[in-house]
Amino acid sequence: MADPIISSSPLLDDNVNDRGSISFSWVQKLIDVEESKAQIVYSLPMIFTNLFFYCIPLTSVMFASHLGQLELAAATLANSWTTVTGFAFMVGLSGALETLCGQGFGAKSYRMLGIHLQSSCIVSLVFTIFISVLWFFTESVFGLIRQDPNISKQAAIYMKYQAPGLGFIGAPIATSISLWIAFLPLGTYVICSDKFKDTWTGFSLESIRYVVTNLTLSLPSAAMVCLEYWAFEILVVLAGLMPNPEIATSLVAICVNTEAISYMLTYGLSAAASTRVSNELGAGNVKGHDGWVGLFSNSPLIKDEFASLRFFLAASITLDSIQGVLSGVARGCGWQRVVTVVNLGTFYFIGMPIAAFCGFKLKLYAKGLWIGLICGLFSQSSSLLLMTIFRKWTKLNSSV
Template sequence: MLGIYLQSSAIISIILSALISILWYYTEPVLIFLRQEPPVAAMAAVYMRYLIPGIFAYGFIQCALRFCQAQSVVMPLVTFSVVSAIVHAILAYSLVHAAGLGFRGTSISASISLWISFVMLAVYVKFSENFKLTWGGISMEAFQHVMPSLKLAVPSALMVCFEYWAFEILVLLAGLMPNSERSTSLIAMCVNTESITYMITSGFSAAVSTRVSNETGSGNIKKAKNAIRVTLKLSIFLATIVVISLGAGHDVWASFFSSNTEIIRLFSYMTPLLAMSILFDSAQGVLSGAARGCGWQHLAAWTNLVAFNLIGLPLACLFGFIMKLHGKGLWMGLICGLLCQASTLLVITLRTKWTRVDLCTKSKEVHVLV
């Protein structure tokens, strides 16, 4: 059945990728409608159009990763990730500089790298002995499980989208400020720094989701709780190391993004706020993974909706535009959303009735792939 669930998830990914591709193709008019500067919108459109093939590969990769993680197959995934990262670095440099494609070369290399990564995963799943009992080949039965998968996939997607979109909306809001090019660059640097740091938390989130789902499904409630405690401590510990490193070398880090001395100077003022958001994000990432493992996707989705759309973003507009704190104000609002999100998820985790979670998890084994 794991193989069937994998295929049903892939079907959903194909459909959604096709819909997103249409939006990406019309990136320029959409951004102009959102009152972004035409030159910026045009450059973004060029990047997104060449990235369209990559979104299909990315969807397949996410399905395959969950398929492997649900069976505690991890190290081969690490190897494939390292290989694809090296290939991507070589491709990006070759297409941008050697081939002279410039800005277009970045998205083309990303699309090619994603497809290479997916092919490696697909070949591994097809021929590895690890999956001889869970991969039985292509089956039409997968279409029967599309709707049941969607019931868990939609809340899972929403809980992620409500958070990710909040970060991206900050970049759009920065484009509405005076000296929009500088403010957009500054917020984009902060968003990218947050995203890079979150990759550490994302690994812990995936691990705790798998551990909690497997342990609660087996009736090992104490082990599930212990997995959450250990993972949460590790995530915050590593985030603290990142924060300390960022505080000591923020000018060096900013220079990787821009050579503009004014932007580098402004980034130093953002560093304390960025450190706070990284710590909150590291905590909520693990708690969100625990929520997925317990089948609480709907609760987490509502939490993220309220925390970011009803609290974080309105406060960001208040601080940034009305109080005229500009970029710092936008990020302060986001921190309020992250704090609300992490606090709510922590309360849900502490006050849940785990015996009931055990019963719910046994009836929803598909969620480990969502």
């Protein structure tokens, strides 16, 4: 009998090789068609879900931006701060579920999916309290990092009303309402739908026992995600220290938002890769490892400057796409701690120093900041690729 951890069977059914002449076609020799179908089924919903969710705060920034350059700079700075201190961190915390639930499903421990979900909710709720308090002191924090006082004041107003989820006067109120509207039906669906009868057996105090287990994966996962997200958002903060901070902040923020939207495609594929890898590890299978700117601003200066950044933006999007899928594989395998070290080294010891040097010392300003980011992304993608290629997959097991 084959070892349940080091399986000698292919990732999918053996009957793939018994389908007549089609099994010898160049397509099936090149790729696993059935696995590709599974990846598409998993990734498409995630692509659209992430895209629509990201568009909620982005749309608010777009509407606020047409009020003036100050409003654009303030809205983008506030949006970056919410990402740095809140959204990215919470997304990172939820990364523990990709490992725990993915491997649990593969091992047919369906009931534990609901338990791990409740544990994750407990962990997330505790951290949201600290995040909300931090958001109420945003203006003081911006003062400490020497941001423009006018921009800081407007951004702080945005943040204070965003924290409790009650909305902000004007466009941002739609963000809060939309997020609540998205959350309530989704939670109701998970609790009440018969589709989850095997994985959701009701609220249980047993979930408290797994909080520590969740934290051992969620904190490294949060660090892994935040170190990457922060590298992008720090560029917005650095732009606020340059001459004419309203223009510089707006320009860099538009690039960051453009990059983020393109990343939604990759993030969907990343989620699919994470799900498939964790499912197969949980089942004991390891052989299958093998006109835009006008929406933000009407300023001719910003439009011209953004046009000069398109080449750099294309390069960063390409690298970000590669690392996104590789990061999904890492999360599925439970490698969050290793990737945290990789992200720390590549972004903050390579990317950010180069960005600061090119942006300020060489006076390349926004271009210099983005060059540093590209260097960080290249180093990160290369490291993750080498880690995936040379990992001893036969030594992996389904334990977390």
